[in-house]
Amino acid sequence: MLANTSSLQSAPQPAILHGVNCCETHAVNGSEHERLTGQLDSTENEWVTLMIRVRDHSDRTAFAALFTHFAPRIKGFLINSGADAAMAEECAQDVMTTLWQKASQFDPTRASVATWIFTIARNRRIDMLRKQRRPEPEDLGWGPEPEPDQEDVIALQEDTNNLSAALEKLPSAQRDLIQKAYFGDLSQSEIAKITGLPLGTIKSRIRLALDLLRHEMK
Amino acid sequence: MTIQHHLDDNTLMAYAAGTLPEAVNLVVAAHVSLCDECRASVESYDAVGGILMDQSQHVAMSGESLAQVLARLDLPVTDKPVVRKPGALPGPVQDYVGGDLDSVKWKPIGMGVKQAILPTSSEATARLLFIPAGVAMPDHSHSGPEFTLVLQGAFFDADDRFARGDIEIANDDVTHTPIADIGEDCICLAVTDAPLEFKGWVPRIVQKFVDI
Numbered sequence A: 001m002l003a004n005t006s007s008l009q010s011a012p013q014p015a016i017l018h019g020v021n022c023c024e025t026h027a028v029n030g031s032e033h034e035r036l037t038g039q040l041d042s043t044e045n046e047w048v049t050l051m052i053r054v055r056d057h058s059d060r061t062a063f064a065a066l067f068t069h070f071a072p073r074i075k076g077f078l079i080n081s082g083a084d085a086a087m088a089e090e091c092a093q094d095v096m097t098t099l100w101q102k103a104s105q106f107d108p109t110r111a112s113v114a115t116w117i118f119t120i121a122r123n124r125r126i127d128m129l130r131k132q133r134r135p136e137p138e139d140l141g142w143g144p145e146p147e148p149d150q151e152d153v154i155a156l157q158e159d160t161n162n163l164s165a166a167l168e169k170l171p172s173a174q175r176d177l178i179q180k181a182y183f184g185d186l187s188q189s190e191i192a193k194i195t196g197l198p199l200g201t202i203k204s205r206i207r208l209a210l211d212l213l214r215h216e217m218k
Numbered sequence B: 001m002t003i004q005h006h007l008d009d010n011t012l013m014a015y016a017a018g019t020l021p022e023a024v025n026l027v028v029a030a031h032v033s034l035c036d037e038c039r040a041s042v043e044s045y046d047a048v049g050g051i052l053m054d055q056s057q058h059v060a061m062s063g064e065s066l067a068q069v070l071a072r073l074d075l076p077v078t079d080k081p082v083v084r085k086p087g088a089l090p091g092p093v094q095d096y097v098g099g100d101l102d103s104v105k106w107k108p109i110g111m112g113v114k115q116a117i118l119p120t121s122s123e124a125t126a127r128l129l130f131i132p133a134g135v136a137m138p139d140h141s142h143s144g145p146e147f148t149l150v151l152q153g154a155f156f157d158a159d160d161r162f163a164r165g166d167i168e169i170a171n172d173d174v175t176h177t178p179i180a181d182i183g184e185d186c187i188c189l190a191v192t193d194a195p196l197e198f199k200g201w202v203p204r205i206v207q208k209f210v211d212i
Helices: A005-010 A030-036 A041-057 A062-078 A085-101 A113-130 A150-168 A171-181 A202-217 B007-016 B023-036 B035-054 B065-072 B091-097
Strands: B108-111 B113-117 B125-131 B146-150 B152-158 B158-164 B167-170 B188-192
Touching: A041 A062, A041 A113, A041 A150, A062 A085, A062 A113, A062 B035, A062 B065, A085 A113, A085 B065, A113 B035, A150 A171, A150 A202, A150 B035, A171 B007, A171 B035, A202 B035, B007 B023, B007 B035, B007 B146, B023 B035, B023 B146, B023 B188, B091 B125, B146 B158, B152 B188, B158 B167, B167 B188
Parallel strands: none
Antiparallel strands: B108 B113, B113 B125, B125 B188, B146 B167, B146 B188, B152 B158
16 A cells, blocks of 8 residues: 555545546546555445446446456455466456346445455355355345435445554554455464454444344334 | 353454354354344454455456456346245254254254254364253264354353353363253254264265365
8 A cells, every 4th residue: 555645535536447437437547546446435435336336227337347446356365365366267257247146235334345245255265165155144134225324325434444444553463364364374273363353333333233124124 | 132142253253254164154154143243243354354355466357357247247147046934043054954943854862862963064063953951961072162052942051041042162171061941942053163073873974075
């Protein structure tokens, strides 16, 4: 991550990509794009907007923008997790296809776009590398609200940003451990050495959302 | 009744990371189905994974990949939707049983106790246990931690009472003798994070796990 990003953060610039013309956004040049990518803060709202267009309008241009940003990251993540390049490529394509097929399940009040894609990629990795399915908890309710409260969406984005910033601030040894835990490079006893992950308020917000959902189901 | 005994953070994080053996994933998914506190933790650890993935090194996709994916977006989806009905068994356990409690293929193991091994990969073992009211849990050995999730009834272990949704985590160095509550027969999902040391009968282990 480059250090000099504060001016970019104060002016929300969408990290929309060349050749993709959608939403009320404009393309940024390559170097700006490099500086913006990898950050969740000013761009997360953009990903949610694109994701909602995929979900509600089967918008292929929005999908292409999400693909261009996320597919190389999924591929990098899978290679870090022990997949070879060919398998990571195939898996990243599968993950993006699943994003399209399961778009109706995307709920921006409970997960950022990156979080949601991570969960799809993780499950596909288990399926491909270990030939296993991953047992999933029961679903709550009947899926996401068609028109979620914008305040809830933004609040979750802020929590995600804060969590991202808190992870950045961890001592590098601790951060390395967490990365290795997610890449599958740590044994359970090594994972036990990870202490005090800075979840901040995101957990209490998700907890609150679950309480509301339970209340509505009664 | 609210859940008193939860999973530890490291197990919840490893579940989100996707690095646990299948049987441990199953007991976590079952507990999380009953416990919103732990569900909120798992979704938070999912967010950590999202951040790490978003910040991980980019590896360029092949030149034709976007076109290939766009071409297959509208192919019919072949996944069959999972059918789960509300029951005594949480949804993820029903998936392994093939139904609710009435579909469990119990095998008696003495003293009225019955068990059913669930078909997971062999690195860890998941089984359902049926313990008649007031009976002590059977003796079994395991070399890793054991997770015991109560699905019906309750059991006591020392001073603690474990009821539906509660999960007990016993390390291998702890001697414990859980006893089913007198009020009702107790059904648990017990998972050992190591192959179970079977005694006296030949288990039908299907080697589903492919090591890479």
